[in-house]
Amino acid sequence: MRHATGIQDFGVEGLEEILTRALAWKQGKHPKHLVDTILGMVFFNPSLRTRASFEAVMARGGGSAIVLEVGNGVWKLEDRPGAVMDGDRAEHIREAAPVLSRYVDLLAVRTFAAGGGDAEDNADPVMNGFRTFATVPTLSMESAREHPCQGLADLMTARETFGSTKGLPVTLTWAPHIKPLPKAVPNSFLLTAAAAGCEVRVAHPEGFDLHDSVLEQARALAAQSGGSVSLTGDQGAAVEGSRVVYAKAWGPATSSGLGAESVKDHPDWIASPGLMAKAARDAIFMHCLPVRRNVEVADGVLDGPWSRVVDEAENRFHVQRSLVQWLLEA
Amino acid sequence: MRHATGIQDFGVEGLEEILTRALAWKQGKHPKHLVDTILGMVFFNPSLRTRASFEAVMARGGGSAIVLEVGNGVWKLEDRPGAVMDGDRAEHIREAAPVLSRYVDLLAVRTFAAGGGDAEDNADPVMNGFRTFATVPTLSMESAREHPCQGLADLMTARETFGSTKGLPVTLTWAPHIKPLPKAVPNSFLLTAAAAGCEVRVAHPEGFDLHDSVLEQARALAAQSGGSVSLTGDQGAAVEGSRVVYAKAWGPATSSGLGAESVKDHPDWIASPGLMAKAARDAIFMHCLPVRRNVEVADGVLDGPWSRVVDEAENRFHVQRSLVQWLLEA
Amino acid sequence: MRHATGIQDFGVEGLEEILTRALAWKQGKHPKHLVDTILGMVFFNPSLRTRASFEAVMARGGGSAIVLEVGNGVWKLEDRPGAVMDGDRAEHIREAAPVLSRYVDLLAVRTFAAGGGDAEDNADPVMNGFRTFATVPTLSMESAREHPCQGLADLMTARETFGSTKGLPVTLTWAPHIKPLPKAVPNSFLLTAAAAGCEVRVAHPEGFDLHDSVLEQARALAAQSGGSVSLTGDQGAAVEGSRVVYAKAWGPATSSGLGAESVKDHPDWIASPGLMAKAARDAIFMHCLPVRRNVEVADGVLDGPWSRVVDEAENRFHVQRSLVQWLLEA
Numbered sequence: 001m002r003h004a005t006g007i008q009d010f011g012v013e014g015l016e017e018i019l020t021r022a023l024a025w026k027q028g029k030h031p032k033h034l035v036d037t038i039l040g041m042v043f044f045n046p047s048l049r050t051r052a053s054f055e056a057v058m059a060r061g062g063g064s065a066i067v068l069e070v071g072n073g074v075w076k077l078e079d080r081p082g083a084v085m086d087g088d089r090a091e092h093i094r095e096a097a098p099v100l101s102r103y104v105d106l107l108a109v110r111t112f113a114a115g116g117g118d119a120e121d122n123a124d125p126v127m128n129g130f131r132t133f134a135t136v137p138t139l140s141m142e143s144a145r146e147h148p149c150q151g152l153a154d155l156m157t158a159r160e161t162f163g164s165t166k167g168l169p170v171t172l173t174w175a176p177h178i179k180p181l182p183k184a185v186p187n188s189f190l191l192t193a194a195a196a197g198c199e200v201r202v203a204h205p206e207g208f209d210l211h212d213s214v215l216e217q218a219r220a221l222a223a224q225s226g227g228s229v230s231l232t233g234d235q236g237a238a239v240e241g242s243r244v245v246y247a248k249a250w251g252p253a254t255s256s257g258l259g260a261e262s263v264k265d266h267p268d269w270i271a272s273p274g275l276m277a278k279a280a281r282d283a284i285f286m287h288c289l290p291v292r293r294n295v296e297v298a299d300g301v302l303d304g305p306w307s308r309v310v311d312e313a314e315n316r317f318h319v320q321r322s323l324v325q326w327l328l329e330a
Numbered sequence: 331m332r333h334a335t336g337i338q339d340f341g342v343e344g345l346e347e348i349l350t351r352a353l354a355w356k357q358g359k360h361p362k363h364l365v366d367t368i369l370g371m372v373f374f375n376p377s378l379r380t381r382a383s384f385e386a387v388m389a390r391g392g393g394s395a396i397v398l399e400v401g402n403g404v405w406k407l408e409d410r411p412g413a414v415m416d417g418d419r420a421e422h423i424r425e426a427a428p429v430l431s432r433y434v435d436l437l438a439v440r441t442f443a444a445g446g447g448d449a450e451d452n453a454d455p456v457m458n459g460f461r462t463f464a465t466v467p468t469l470s471m472e473s474a475r476e477h478p479c480q481g482l483a484d485l486m487t488a489r490e491t492f493g494s495t496k497g498l499p500v501t502l503t504w505a506p507h508i509k510p511l512p513k514a515v516p517n518s519f520l521l522t523a524a525a526a527g528c529e530v531r532v533a534h535p536e537g538f539d540l541h542d543s544v545l546e547q548a549r550a551l552a553a554q555s556g557g558s559v560s561l562t563g564d565q566g567a568a569v570e571g572s573r574v575v576y577a578k579a580w581g582p583a584t585s586s587g588l589g590a591e592s593v594k595d596h597p598d599w600i601a602s603p604g605l606m607a608k609a610a611r612d613a614i615f616m617h618c619l620p621v622r623r624n625v626e627v628a629d630g631v632l633d634g635p636w637s638r639v640v641d642e643a644e645n646r647f648h649v650q651r652s653l654v655q656w657l658l659e660a
Numbered sequence: 661m662r663h664a665t666g667i668q669d670f671g672v673e674g675l676e677e678i679l680t681r682a683l684a685w686k687q688g689k690h691p692k693h694l695v696d697t698i699l700g701m702v703f704f705n706p707s708l709r710t711r712a713s714f715e716a717v718m719a720r721g722g723g724s725a726i727v728l729e730v731g732n733g734v735w736k737l738e739d740r741p742g743a744v745m746d747g748d749r750a751e752h753i754r755e756a757a758p759v760l761s762r763y764v765d766l767l768a769v770r771t772f773a774a775g776g777g778d779a780e781d782n783a784d785p786v787m788n789g790f791r792t793f794a795t796v797p798t799l800s801m802e803s804a805r806e807h808p809c810q811g812l813a814d815l816m817t818a819r820e821t822f823g824s825t826k827g828l829p830v831t832l833t834w835a836p837h838i839k840p841l842p843k844a845v846p847n848s849f850l851l852t853a854a855a856a857g858c859e860v861r862v863a864h865p866e867g868f869d870l871h872d873s874v875l876e877q878a879r880a881l882a883a884q885s886g887g888s889v890s891l892t893g894d895q896g897a898a899v900e901g902s903r904v905v906y907a908k909a910w911g912p913a914t915s916s917g918l919g920a921e922s923v924k925d926h927p928d929w930i931a932s933p934g935l936m937a938k939a940a941r942d943a944i945f946m947h948c949l950p951v952r953r954n955v956e957v958a959d960g961v962l963d964g965p966w967s968r969v970v971d972e973a974e975n976r977f978h979v980q981r982s983l984v985q986w987l988l989e990a
């Protein structure tokens with residue numbers, strides 16, 4: 001039985017298969033590949049884009065989705081073995097995951113960082129608990145550590161623009177925001193671009209390092225795919241000659257490190273037309289959305305010739321139905 | 331591409347087409363006219379009746395609905411061009427509307443008055459933003475200014491009772507409530523009745539005028555359809571000989587004018603059996619629901635021979651599937 | 661027209677019919693018995709298991725579900741005849757139930773105890789209001805008094821394990837919890853087991869009596885089915901030789917009686933491997949879930965050879981589709 005809670009589940013080879021089918025299916029009629037198939041979607045954190053795109057995947061494919069929005073803290077799951085459950089966690093994942101597995105054919109889970117620090121986020125206990133105790137294929141709709149569907153949509157967008165992503169120079173650049181954000185999206189762009197063979201450049205101010213385990217995994221994937229990963233604190237140098245500029249706000253390296261306000265301390269890191277002018281002449285701009293205009297990214301970029309942000313969001317649909325197919329056909 | 335965010339989108343001619351088909355389809359088997367069609371429903375304000383009736387439209391027609399309940403303020407959209415988005419509005423309608431358009435075949439939006447006053451409500455920025463930036467047909471499930479589906483259901487109910495609405499004397503009367511309510515429903519009853527050729531009488535206490543732009547539009551529609559619009563502060567005189575009595579609570583003319591409590595200052599405006607006795611002998615009573623019994627409308631009216639409120643609610647289903655058909659066949 | 665808001669609606673004979681079909685359908689392919697059928701689900705209280713299992717019933721059967729989550733107090737319904745509705749109850753059940761009935765083919769309602777005491781809970785005004793004013797078959801997804809679908813799933817689990825439930829010794833034992841819980845689940849286990857002909861033993865500490873009307877009804881059902889009902893304050897004696905041990909936390913007999921904290925006063929009532937050792941050698945353990953591990957039930961029971969809790973949850977799906985069939989075929 002396959003799962004897809006992180007890129008390690010499909011790797012370089014699965015990525016190729018999923019993107020190839022997604023691109024092919026985008027050109028044709030909707031295949032009815034999900035008749036009599038139910039996807040159970042469990043949201044510990046709210047979602048609109050992810051929810052709408054997965055519901056569309058199931059409806060277009062002839063299947064259906066059951067959406068369980070458990071909200072922040074409304075339904076807290078216990079994941080620790082042997083716990084005496086006398087606190088606010090009313091159900092153990094040892095019951096929740098197998099029970100839901102009896103009603104549906106696949107489980108999709110969204111759960112964000114719990115605020116326990118970077119090490120705990122990286123261990124991703126809720127997502128890994130579902131993976132362990134579910135008896136149907138389980139996929140991530142974003143967790144504390146990764147957002148694999150977003151990474152797939154990002155690379156599909158690069159692939160449909162440039163044909164190939166082998167050796168493609170791409171920059172993941174940190175962007176300012178009004179508050180610290182989780183690292184799942186930048187992690188997944190980095191990992192997926194590395195697995196797709198890109199020359200990945202990561203630019204961020206001091207103190208905003210991605211987690212070591214993610215960087216190591218990205219380098220290992222790049223080694224397999226013929227790509228590379230480099231880090232810099234110089235945004236302009238990173239973008240120089242890049243054919244993809246990917247901007248994203250994320251929080252400081254450690255929760256005990258830089259404070260919440262520090263994300264506003266680098267307003268010059270905004271993605272601007274001036275920055276895009278340094279990129280390759282055919283460069284495209286991507287962002288996972290939602291985006292705070294004129295804080296993270298200037299209007300001139302989003303409304304300019306570079307922007308692929310709406311296509312990128314559409315591609316969530318295409319990669320997700322290909323991923324669901326990959327999960328089911330094992 | 332057609333939209334239906336207000337009566338101006340279909341006008342006198344479209345109204346006739348939509349009602350005629352709704353009445354015909356009510357008599358027969360459910361047509362499977364929505365196979366492979368997805369309706370995206372975006373609720374900025376909660377709904378039960380509207381949501382249930384639209385989901386039923388899609389299910390009965392063979393299609394499906396995706397419901398996005400964004401709640402009050404949970405997901406605030408920016409609509410101003412050039413805004414620096416450093417406040418509580420986390421996404422611009424320039425991204426939200428085109429992205430959702432990539433997942434669905436039609437978009438339906440509900441958004442209430444924002445409390446910025448009658449002029450702002452009348453400009454209806456969120457609904458008009460979706461209309462502008464969506465790339466699929468967009469329809470209103472009630473906005474600050476209009477509730478076109480309710481108006482259609484109201485006139486369908488009059489039409490199925492009396493055969494024709496040409497020259498039909500109908501009264502829209504203000505009713506008391508425990509708090510001020512939006513004007514979208516009375517606006518839409520007035521506009522749709524005028525477009526259907528009714529002799530529309532509007533009765534309300536001083537200070538509860540509907541917006542000038544709505545009254546002007548109603549008069550223009552009446553001029554086209556052969557109907558008429560008159561205003562009065564005398565409820566009994568208005569109802570005299572009316573064949574439809576439509577009661578609805580709404581708030582004062584301007585938010586800076588009369589206070590919240592003033593809606594309770596006219597308890598004698600309750601719709602009562604005594605009032606109904608002044609109407610025509612075959613008069614029917616309508617209300618959009620929910621209704622506060624014995625505050626807005628007396629039990630004797632709702633449980634009496636005049637009431638068509640449940641049929642009127644059922645007709646939401648019938649006019650909505652006809653409206654969806656109208657949107658898709660353009 | 662049939663309803664199923666409590667066991668009185670189907671009784672000993674209907675129980676047999678519903679369980680027999682549920683067991684048969686569990687062995688075969690999903691029947692497409694619900695094509696063009698819409699279930700409206702109204703949740704006054706949140707749910708995950710019930711919601712997911714009913715949505716799966718409708719999707720597997722070829723129909724669809726409309727989920728209306730009205731939350732706690734968001735949409736309070738008035739049920740009193742003649743009420744002047746100037747408080748927080750914005751709609752009367754006399755409108756809500758018939759209107760929803762126009763959109764769907766069946767209505768399912770979940771509403772918990774309102775905190776007005778055991779007598780009010782037992783009268784179950786919201787569930788009975790829907791039953792009275794709906795014009796389509798209405799079923800309970802748990803109310804203040806009963807949770808008939810849970811009772812059906814429980815007895816299906818006993819039936820599939822032991823073949824027959826005639827004369828089967830089963831114990832319903834109270835369990836400790838961090839707060840008082842409603843009695844609908846223990847009530848329904850008791851009533852359904854009695855109707856299935858079991859020798860039902862109920863064990864609880866002093867002050868936690870079930871309602872007299874429920875006990876009387878259980879004894880009447882036992883008299884019809886050849887079963888029996890006995891009460892004891894000695895948990896070990898009850899479990900002695902039982903082939904089913906059913907643990908469940910519930911609150912004190914009267915809200916004005918024992919306080920909230922008292923449910924923690926009997927930690928020794930936890931369902932433990934030691935307790936299970938007193939049961940019959942082939943005994944099974946059941947709980948409706950969610951369960952607080954090591955408060956209500958020890959890990960050793962839930963992870964041991966006795967536990968059927970996940971099968972029991974799966975059986976919610978099977979009994980519910982059989983119950984829906986029973987409602988529709990009348």
